[in-house]
Amino acid sequence: GNSVTQMEGPVTLSEEAFLTINCTYTATGYPSLFWYVQYPGEGLQLLLKATKADDKGSNKGFEATYRKETTSFHLEKGSVQVSDSAVYFCALSDVLNAGNMLTFGGGTRLMVKP
């Protein structure tokens, strides 16, 4: 079956530090990969996505590259801000699945200190 593994948190960084959150996946088909962000008290929001190998998704200074050879989709940001403090979820959707259901990792809490 499909699964997503991401690094456990919390990750605590100072403002302007470099961020990496690791994500690896197992999929039986041809997955599309996503990063979602959940701010306190809010629903999950799509941060970025990549639909095929070597694609790079980017948004709001965050980037992630779909690496099929290492089955990874690590999230990076060059300079984090306090407002980036949230829980980040890596997820996949198998294009062979007509329902487009998402399989999520366990989430990584990011805390950015001023």
Next chain:
Amino acid sequence: DTGVSQDPRHKITKRGQNVTFRCDPISEHNRLYWYRQTLGQGPEFLTYFQNEAQLEKSRLLSDRFSAERPKGSFSTLEIQRTEQGDSAMYLCASTPPGGGYGYTFGSGTRLTVV
């Protein structure tokens, strides 16, 4: 665009009681999904509807759980004879016609079974 609305935001119930949650998707979205998120974990797929038809159910959805989407509009998720293990955040999401990955999540209903 009012987003995906879920009601109530919080529900505390005694073990053995029945509870019902409601989700109002974005009006032009024909697919509606339910996910469950336990503390410190990522969301897990429960079931989804395309219009009024329930097309897939996870093995997580025991016989005590039932979901409906009458007339393809709002959806309800009912849990009968609640157990402490049912305590979780129940998330609803919707996507537009054609599926794709344009998920919009609601803020969730947090259920606590005491």
